[in-house]
Amino acid sequence: MPHHVTVGVDGSPESRAAARWAAQEADVRHVPLRLVHAVDWPLDPVFPGLGRQDVDRWADQALTEAVDELHQRHPRLEITTRCLAARPAAALASEAADAGLLVLGSRGLGGLVGFIVGSVALSTLVATGTPVVMVRVADDPDSPRIGSGSEVVLGVDIHESCDRVLAFAFEEAARRNCVLRAVHGWKMPTAYRYVPFFDPDAEQDIGRSVTHMVDDMLLPWRHKFPDVDVSHSVFMGSAGDHLVRASHGAQLVVVGRHLRRSPLGTHLGSVAHAVLHHAAAPVAVVAHE
Template sequence: MTHPIAVGVDGSPESRAALGWAGREAVRRGVPLRVVYAWHWPPHDMVGGGDREEQTRWVRGMIEDAARTVVDRHSDLPVTVEVIDSVGGDVVEALLGVAAETGTLVLGSRGYGAFVGFLLGSVGQRVISEAPCPVVLVRSEDRPEGEAGGREIVVGHQGGPEEGEATLRFAFETAAARGAAVRAVRAWSLPPVFAYSPGSLKMLDEVGGLEPYERKALAEALQPWRERFPEVPVTQHIEMGSAGQVLLSLSDRAQLMVVGRRASRSAVGARIGSVAHAVMHHAPCPVAVVPHS
């Protein structure tokens, strides 16, 4: 990763935790940190809108105070501060513009599923589903101690080797920067009877059944990353069940959970996907959602 890490700050406990996470990660990866606040001025006829100049000074002071906490901890880390006044009040487009210029976008998330500050409901969903870079969600309870004690980078894998390439790359790069281990997870379930075909039955018979087939698929996907990062310990985890449930059952051992989402848009727009949706709403650890083709 050569691009800076960007973090959205709004003064909330969640965004302060996200700022701390982003600062530590930027130091580990040797990249600059970009601290941003995305907002929009209310319409002129809105009662209680206040003075724009005064509000701008307040916002600028708040974000500079927040950034100073990172500079105090990491004196050698290059940090920039930016207040983005979204054109036409479209905060999503402002944040997506930031995402297009960074390696990773870090945001705070509250409780189990509600986004805070400038990320309110559908706005947060759109940012995650449309961002061209990985988006990391950090809860207010996150602490540096959660990155120690043998906790792993847990990454989910589905499909073929190419489909999971971006997700595995992010997991291995993060593990290498932290000196952590990777647990690569592939969940499987019995397909309905009508899904079988003579070709698929022959293929499964050749490898000895469904579970050996899934194990082989995961091993093949991991092979290039094992070779590229020989210093990173890797555990292959194959388990029968829904991918979301299997990943969540491992969240207590994870310092970061990495899941993928399809970058392509469907007829109904961009989607996050059921697995990423379940993990980012219910995992207690930080979650990275990585777009892939």
């Protein structure tokens, strides 16, 4: 079976939005969709008096309602379900192991743009090497639709070997038949802080050098995906801030994170963290070595 798309479902508006986005992605990839519902049993004392049968009935209802809605939107899509009694983060990470993509829902920041990334979503994201897409209720796939012509925005790090991130972004742009916009931010070397007479031409020279490095990084992928229209934006400043600004009107923002083997640390860099919490579009986080 080809790599399927997995999505976490719990009956909430956030998970329903994630399921709709995941179904659309599975449809355009021509792969099955798997809905996963996980409950950490027992729920007492959080929900006193709630029995196991009640929990099972609630889970079945959430999955049934999601399947019915998605089949109405995508009648030919193959949909399977999994209901697990386990910690949600561990269950979702385990279910993502054989998936091509994991999709999770997240609450928006009210009238502000951005995400509230809960502990389950964050724990799941750092526990799997599978690409993860975070979706908000506001990211309902009815508008815009895949292929509407807006951009896929990619955060590029010239100091890392991130072929998995580049491959994912180019593939998504090709599926959507839209522009891929690569973004890279750079900073002046620390030593320049101590130069008493700074030469402004040095900044321009560094900027041109960085631009050439970005071009060199993208070149093999331009050849591999000749039909993808690629643009890039290289600037001095915070990559996270620029990616957040670029996310307005984008179909998807793609960033990388280090695949760390140690259990210590957040496993998310500052750029991925900023984009996850403040982007105005769904965010794909792709792990790389």
